[in-house]
Amino acid sequence: MPPRRHLNLVDRGRALAWVQEGIRLREIAARLGCSHSVIVRLRQRFLATGSVETRSRSGRPRSTTQRQDRYITRQALQTRTTTASTIRRRLRVATNTDINEQTVRNRLHDQTLHARRQLGRILLTPRHMMARLAWSTRHLRWNRQQWAQVLFSDESRFSLEHDEGRTRVWRRTGERMIPACVRERRAYRGGSVMVWAGISEHHRTPLYHVRGNLNALVYRDQILRPQVLPMLCQIGPHAVLQDDNAAPTSSTACGRLPPAGTDQQDGLASQQSRHEPYRACVGHVGPSCSRESCSTCKPPTAARSSARVAGHPPG
Secondary structure (H helix, E strand, O other), rough: OOOOOOOOHHHHHHHHHHHHHHOOOOHHHHHOOOOOHHHHHHHHHHHHHOOOOOOOOOOOOOOOOOHHHHHHHHHHHHOOOHHHHHHHHHHHHHHHOOOOOHHHHHHHOOOOOEEEEEEEEEEHHHHHHHHHHHHHOOOOOOOOOHHEEEEEEEHHHHHHHOHHHHHHEEEEOOOOOHHHHHHEEEEOOOOOEEEEEOOOOOOOHHHHHEEOOOOOOHHHHHHHHHHHHHHHHHHHHOOEEEEEOOOOOHHHOOOOOOOOOOHHHHOOOOOOOOOOOOOEEEEEEHHHOOOHHHHHOOOOOOOOOOOHHHHHOOO
């Protein structure tokens, strides 16, 4: 094993103590496993400065100028997904300066730019954006008591294939949500598992595992009847269901059938509105689903039934 050329701070202190005890320098070097010249320079430094600390060095000269550093930063900010090797090639073409890819990363790190995974989001069309704004404006002044009457429900599909997320972007702290650092993707990929649940301020439904495909009949028979209606009756006579307007939930199979166990006049009088992309269908529980009727009758067929169910004209 070759002798060491550098000593840490503890070994320097030990070597200096042995020097002051009068031990020969070669013996000290043998004890520490270093070269004889290392101990000689250590003693000379202590006699000259009174310290065993290593003096500061200027280091290796920078391979890029400030102008080239700004060029590297500008390339990363103009195209957030560009790689260090691409910036290196562009710099070589523009300034005839060949540097290492790690040097490019170091210059970007100096500007607090670090490679991070892109944030994924669902693709929104202009129609989606306008509908979201309209829905938010309508409910802007709702108080807490009004929101407490709302049962929010949704089904979620969890993909069994994860996104590798190998695409990186150069960004600073706090720039995670800017458009240049966001990658749009489709909602689902690969195999998946679907679950459904609903929550309100004081209530929540059990998490229901949807086996197979979610169609109108499955939504009506396995979710609306056993899950939604009992929960709406618990919330109160003015309960509101907020669900999405996917094809199974907006099918006529969930809206035209008469309530199970009740006559046509004991249905749900509701006001229905749809908003993209939530596509919310809002149903107000009528007087027939009061505390007394909830304890004596079976749940109606559709929690978010329209005026077709109750036999009332729309509006």
